[in-house]
Each structure stands twice: as structure tokens, then as C-alpha cells.
Amino acid sequence: MRRITRITTVGIASAALALSVTACGGNSSDAGSGSDGDKAAIAYDIGGRGDQSFNDAAYAGLAKAEKDLDIEGSEAEPSDGEGDADKVQRLTELARSGNNPVIGVGFAYAPAIKKVAPKFPKTTFGIIDDASVTGENIANIVFNEEQGSYLAGVAAAKVTKSKTVGFIGGVETPLIKKFEAGFVQGVKDTDASVNVLPQYLTQPPDFGGFSKPDLGKAAAQGQLDKKADVIYSAAGLAGSGAIEAVSKAGKWNIGVDSDQYQQKGLAPYKASILTSVTKDIEDAVFNLIKSVQDGKPQTGEIRYGLDKNGVALSMSNPAFADMKDVIAAVDKAKQDIIDGKITVKTAP
Numbered sequence: 001m002r003r004i005t006r007i008t009t010v011g012i013a014s015a016a017l018a019l020s021v022t023a024c025g026g027n028s029s030d031a032g033s034g035s036d037g038d039k040a041a042i043a044y045d046i047g048g049r050g051d052q053s054f055n056d057a058a059y060a061g062l063a064k065a066e067k068d069l070d071i072e073g074s075e076a077e078p079s080d081g082e083g084d085a086d087k088v089q090r091l092t093e094l095a096r097s098g099n100n101p102v103i104g105v106g107f108a109y110a111p112a113i114k115k116v117a118p119k120f121p122k123t124t125f126g127i128i129d130d131a132s133v134t135g136e137n138i139a140n141i142v143f144n145e146e147q148g149s150y151l152a153g154v155a156a157a158k159v160t161k162s163k164t165v166g167f168i169g170g171v172e173t174p175l176i177k178k179f180e181a182g183f184v185q186g187v188k189d190t191d192a193s194v195n196v197l198p199q200y201l202t203q204p205p206d207f208g209g210f211s212k213p214d215l216g217k218a219a220a221q222g223q224l225d226k227k228a229d230v231i232y233s234a235a236g237l238a239g240s241g242a243i244e245a246v247s248k249a250g251k252w253n254i255g256v257d258s259d260q261y262q263q264k265g266l267a268p269y270k271a272s273i274l275t276s277v278t279k280d281i282e283d284a285v286f287n288l289i290k291s292v293q294d295g296k297p298q299t300g301e302i303r304y305g306l307d308k309n310g311v312a313l314s315m316s317n318p319a320f321a322d323m324k325d326v327i328a329a330v331d332k333a334k335q336d337i338i339d340g341k342i343t344v345k346t347a348p
Contacts, residue, residue, distance in 0.1 A: 040065060040289045041074040041099035043090050045106030047211040047237035048077045052263040053256055054236055054281070058105045058128065060258075061285025068286075069293055074099060080211075087112035095120040101139070101292050103128065103285060107175055108207070113138060124297040126288045128281060129175055131301050139298045141284045145175070146182030146344045147337055148277040148311035149232070152254050153186020154333045155275060155313065156230040157194050158326040159252060164195045166223035168216060168242050170209035170235030172200040174347070179234040179256070179277070181345040189342075190329065197223050198348070201238055213241030220245035230254065230274070240266060247272035257281065259314040276314040280304055307338050 042062050044055045059075065066073045074097070076090050087104070091112050094102045103126035104113055114133040117125045124137050131140040156165045167183050169176040184196050199219050201209030209215060216238035220231055224245065231246050232254035233239035239256060246253045247269035253260075255276030260266055266273070284304060291298040304310020313330060315321050336342040 038070070038293065039072045039074070039097070039099045040101055040103070040292070041076065041094040041097075042103045042105055042285065043076040043087070043094065043109065044078055045108060045210070045236070046078055046207050049075060050265070051211075051237040052240055052260060052265045053258050055105055056263070057258045057279065057281035058103070058285050060282040062289070064282060064286045065289040069290060071289060071293065084111045088115050091116045091125070092119070095123045095125075100124055101126050101288055101297070103288065106130075107132075107173070124288070124292050124299070126285070126298075128284070134300070136299060137297075138300075139288055140301045141281075141288065142301060142303050143279045143281075143311055144303070144305035144344075145234075145277070145279065145311060146178045146185075146346050147306045148279070148313065149179045149182030149234075150186035150189075150337065150342070150344045151306075151313045151330050151333055152232050152275065152277050153183040153188075154190045154330050155186075155320075155326055156183070156232065156252075156254060157187045157190035158329055159274065159323065160194055160230050162227045162229045163191075163193055164197065164227045164229065166197040166220070166226075166228035166231040167199070168219050168223070168231060168233040168235055168239070169198070169200045170216075170238050171202050171204060171207050173204060176200070176234055177348055178346050179232075181348045183232055184348060185345050186333065189333075197226060197228055199223065201235060209238055210236035212238050213244070215241065216243075217241030217245045224249050224251060232256070232277075234277075243269050243273065255314075259316050261314060261316040270317070271319075274317060275320050276316075278312050278314050280310045280312075284310075306334055 049055050049059050062073045065071050101124040107130040110130045110133045113125050117135050126139040128141045131142050187194050201215045220242035230252040233242040234256045243253045252274040253272050255273050260276045261270050261273040
């Protein structure tokens with residue numbers, strides 16, 4: 001088994017230095033040289049590893065590949081307030097170090113991958129949650145978040161006692177609005193009398209709504225004050241603040257991306273996490289790495305939806321699993337979506 005190297009970068013100059021000194025592998029290669037697939041790297045989104053959600057799910061895929069495929073893995077952390085130039089530098093150095101594939105975790109890497117991928121035609125670049133940038137060596141890993149969120153809406157409408165539920169989005173982007181759209185539709189299709197309180201923490205170009213737990217905590221408290229008793233947070237690291245506030249109020253959380261009931265960092269609040277809308281980012285990352293190692297790299301759009309269990313509701317909380325009527329409603333909605341009887345909106 002090989003060891004994953006974690007790299008923290010701060011700005012362009014230090015990124016180049018840190019990657020060239022500490023990344024796994026030998027000397028940097030010329031542009032386009034690629035590698036034999038036994039080294040892979042992921043570059044994290046805002047919040048980095050330890051967000052108990054999106055980035056941690058990607059790390060789980062790299063760790064699985066490191067264990068099962070005997071690959072040598074590298075991780076690269078973002079820096080606060082960084083721009084596209086920092087991401088370009090980060091991806092360039094990861095590719096020069098012989099990593100293949102190089103995976104950008106999050107849609108924010110789209111401009112950087114558009115610039116870097118053509119310079120390394122033998123290296124596969126993966127990007128999670130973006131299909132806007134394409135190329136012969138780019139794999140676009142995308143999910144039907146609205147479908148999983150619809151199921152969360154069904155569950156929320158079934159368990160609320162106050163007839164008020166909340167949605168907290170980290171940053172108001174088209175991606176996060178998919179979460180909101182599916183959730184609101186699921187709630188309203190189940191019980192039109194339930195009131196939904198949507199709220200976003202920041203607006204682009206301020207992406208701090210994905211990384212600041214205090215913002216999530218304050219937003220959740222505001223919704224609790226308005227009688228919300230189920231709150232669904234799609235806010236990355238900021239969501240942990242919302243989970244804390246909701247837990248302390250004795251109300252229900254719905255987590256996102258990872259099964260947050262199982263996250264060690266959220267253990268003090270796990271009893272309040274009714275369920276989570278999971279995205280199979282772990283397997284998506286693993287599958288891309290394996291495809292490169294097998295000599296058949298994935299490219300183009302790779303979509304994960306309910307039909308492939310690419311999105312789902314977690315069943316880890318025994319309290320949720322025991323809610324037979326809720327589970328029955330969720331299961332029916334899932335099958336109706338798969339069968340095409342329900343079309344879930346992708347925008348509010």
C-alpha cells in the first residue's frame with residue numbers, strides 16, 4: 001500500500017514550490033507526457049478536506065484507490081480567496097508530477113481545466129459537478145442532485161410537525177439551486193401546505209458560503225426562529241454550523257453529499273441527522289482512477305442519478321429507518337422518478 005501525500009498550497013508561488021517539493025513521484029515531466037496511471041491526484045474545492053461533506057467524499061475515493069489499486073495519491077488544498085490563476089498553477093504542477101488522472105473537486109475548477117488540459121493531452125483531467133468544459137482528455141463527473149433532493153423533500157414533508165422546513169444553500173449558483181429546486185418540489189408534491197424557507201449564505205463571486213460554519217449556524221438559527229423543524233443544508237463546511245444549531249434546538253437536520261450521520265467530526269450531532277442526500281463521489285473518483293489504470297480512461301459526461309444509485313438518501317440513522325411510512329413514501333417517489341412518472345425540476 002502506498003501513502004497519500006497531502007499538499008497545502010497558498011498562492012501561486014508557494015503552490016509551485018510545495019507541489020514540486022512534496023508531491024508523490026519523481027521529476028516533473030514535459031507537458032503532454034502523461035503517466036502510466038499509478039499516480040493520481042485530487043485538488044480540493046473551497047473548504048478542503050475535513051468539510052465532513054463534499055471534499056471528504058472525494059478523498060474517500062482516492063483513499064479507496066490507494067488501497068485497492070496500489071496507486072500513489074496526492075491531495076492539493078485550496079487557499080483562501082484564491083483565483084483561477086492559483087488553480088491553473090496547482091493543476092499544472094500536479095500534471096507535471098506525473099499524476100494521471102488529475103481531478104478538480106468542484107465546478108470552480110472549470111476555467112483552470114479548460115486552460116491546463118490541452119497542454120497535457122496524455123493526462124486525463126476529471127472535474128466534479130461541471131459539464132461546461134469539455135475535451136478529449138476531460139471527464140465530466142456530474143450528478144442528478146435534484147433527484148436526491150426531491151426525496152429529501154418528501155421525507156421533510158412527512159416528518160415536520162410545524163409545517164415549516166428550511167433549505168440553506170452555501171452559495172447561490174446553478175448547481176446549488178438544483179438542490180433547492182428538488183427539495184421544494186418534493187416537499188410541495190407531498191404536502192402543499194408545508195412552508196419552505198430557502199436561504200443562501202453568499203452570492204458569487206463570494207464563495208465563503210461553502211467554508212464558514214458561523215454563517216451556516218446563523219442562518220439555521222434564523223430559520224429555527226421561524227419555526228422550521230427540519231433543515232436541509234447544501235453548504236459544504238458551512239453546513240456543519242447549521243447542523244450544530246439544529247441539533248442543539250432538538251430539531252431535524254438533512255445532510256448532504258456524504259452520509260453525515262457517519263462523519264466522525266459531526267458525531268456530537270449525529271442523532272439529529274435524519275438522513276443525508278448522498279452523491280456517490282467516492283465511487284466516481286475511484287472509477288475514474290481505475291479507468292486510467294486499466295488503459296481505458298473515462299471521458300465526456302459521466303452522469304450519476306437515482307437509476308444508478310449515484311444519488312440517494314442515507315439510511316444510517318435508526319430513527320429514520322424505523323419511520324416506515326416515511327420510507328414507503330420515499331421509495332415510491334424514487335421509483336416514480338426512475339420510471340419517468342415524476343420529472344424533477346433543476347431550477348426553482
